[in-house]
Amino acid sequence: MPKYVMVIDVEKCIGCMACVIACKKENNVPEEHFRTRVVEEVRGEFPHLRMELRSELCNHCENAPCIDACPTRASHRAKDGTVQIDRVKCIGCKACILACPYDARYSHPKGFADKCSFCDHRLKEGKKPACVETCLGKSRIFGDIEEPKSEVAELLKKYDSSVRLEFAGTRPRVFYIKKQFAGGL
Amino acid sequence: MTEITITGLNAITHPYLEVWDWRIVIYLFLGGVSAGMLVMCSIANLRIPKHPVEELAQCVRAPLIAFVILAVGALFIIIDLGKPQSLIWGYLTFQPLSLMSWGTWGVPAVLLANALYILAVVPKEDRHRLRLPFLIKLSEKLTSKMRTIAKLNFALGIFLGIYTGVLLSSFAAIPLWNNATLPILFLVSALSSGAAMIVIIAKKYEIKFLFTKIDIWLIVAELIVILLFFYALYTSTAPYKKAIEPFFSLTSEQFIFAMALIAIFLLLPLALRIKLGELKEFEGEFHGEFTKSQILRMNFAAGLVLAGTFILRAAIVYAGQLTKLSPY
Structure with missing residues (x-):
């Protein structure tokens, strides 16, 4: 089975937010809610400032607290290793939303919990997630890490990578390379 | 200096991100009071001598009031659910790592044991108030088991009191x-509020x-x-x-x-x-x-x-x- 991961090349993000819009359009994300976001962080004292743009989304953690918190198995690990939500089984208790250290989930107005699915419907058609397809700077790279010649495997071999809140022990599958700032958020 | 620009992420900037609201507060409060009452009235009923059986129950109305309080509390968590119509899925599985799953099964279990307790402590002269013949018969049978049922309710009261706190403490993200x-803390406050509630309702x-x-x-x-x-x-x-x-x-x-x-x-x-x-x-x-x-x-x-x-x-x-x- 493939092991899908996303690599975020922080240097290449230009902050155009096309990924955010593509995601909303592709997945019918309701008003006021987002499945992904771009964080703009500025450090230093004027005029010596440095900026980092960083995409954030569900990390499809290997040790996912949202799956543990779910009372109905609506939040589950799919065969491809991604974390998915069964909308029928979800009772809307919101425990998974509170359990996620990355604020990746939200309560959909129709009652169920929702989050990034790595566009699993597109993966089944052999396509990449909408945010990856649309990324102008090619900052978001997606693929199967088990495939040694895949772009993600090559990048993770070539560069030091980090994950968000590593100390939380969730073992995310979204990796950041070429980060401007030391210390993960 | 660090400046972060982002779509707001907490309840202060975007109130819709406040995930659990007053309904959960009421559930946790009523659940705690009910748990405390069950523990406290079980203590009262177990303190007295083992016989005669018929005179055992000292604390008679507390189990009934605890039942009503917990049932109302459970109602509040149901109305907090985004999709209460899917609740059946909670009863088709048990997830030991999910505290919500423990609550899904635990609260009805406590209500059931509590219902038995209500019947076990009904005084002989008041049994006719149960009206339904099978309830009267059940009450007669359960009276002799009052001490066992009180012990069970004591244990379940502790479970419920501590559960409300464990539910919150299980979220590493918070x-x-x-x-x-x-x-x-939640257990002690539940026991304290249960004792307080019994002080209010007790006639003796x-x-x-x-x-x-x-x-x-x-x-x-x-x-x-x-x-x-x-x-x-x-x-x-x-x-x-x-x-x-x-x-x-x-x-x-x-x-x-x-x-x-x-x-x-x-x-x-x-x-x-x-x-x-x-x-x-x-x-x-x-x-x-x-x-x-x-x-x-x-x-x-x-x-x-x-x-x-x-x-x-x-x-x-x-x-x-x-x-x-x-x-x-």
Whole structure:
């Protein structure tokens, strides 16, 4: 089975937010809610400032607290290793939303919990997630890490990578390379 | 200098991100009171001699009131669900790592045991009020098992009291809740509010007096655990330290939490002071009769305990959602 991961090349993000819009359009994300976001962080004292743009989304953690918190198995690990939500089984208790250290989930107005699915419907058609397809700077790279010649495997071999809140022990599958700032958020 | 520009992520900037609201607060409060009442009335019923069986139950109305309180509390968590029509899925599986799953199964289990308790303590002369013949028969059968049922309800009351705290403390993403003292704090406050509630509803003077005495110890324990709860977070790492900030700043936007903490530390010690006064007044020369003003004072002190318990739970539920493990 493939092991899908996303690599975020922080240097290449230009902050155009096309990924955010593509995601909303592709997945019918309701008003006021987002499945992904771009964080703009500025450090230093004027005029010596440095900026980092960083995409954030569900990390499809290997040790996912949202799956543990779910009372109905609506939040589950799919065969491809991604974390998915069964909308029928979800009772809307919101425990998974509170359990996620990355604020990746939200309560959909129709009652169920929702989050990034790595566009699993597109993966089944052999396509990449909408945010990856649309990324102008090619900052978001997606693929199967088990495939040694895949772009993600090559990048993770070539560069030091980090994950968000590593100390939380969730073992995310979204990796950041070429980060401007030391210390993960 | 670090400046982060992002679509707001917490309940202060975007209220729709406040995941658990007043409905959960009411559920946790009513669940706690009900748990405390079950434990306390089981203590009252198990304290008396083993025979004669028919005269066993001292605390008769408490199980019924605890049942109603818990049922109403459970209603509030059901109306909090985004898709209550899918609740059946909760009963088609049991997820041992999910505290919500424990609650899904645990609350009906407590209600069932509580229902048996209600029937077991119905006095002989009141059994006709049950109306349905099979309930009357069941009540007759259960009366002889009252002690066993009381022990079961004691254990389930402890489970329910501690469960409300474990539910919150299981979220590693929420520093204010993710603390091993929280379940203990919620258990102690549940027991204290249960004792207070029994002081209010009890007709027998000795029961009122007994639980006034018990509540003194519980209030002292609760105040100590509250201090330990905040101390544990204060001495922890940055996100945990940040999580208690709203409670200690009267000038911030979240000063309401500082007010809540002040209120708790006014209400509970005041209740303690009144109860200690009662203890001094009645001990030694207690003849089983209280005047109306004495009962009013007892009920007032119990009301203070209940208000303190409610404020504590509300403050912890809301303040917890202001600070996540990530710095924004």
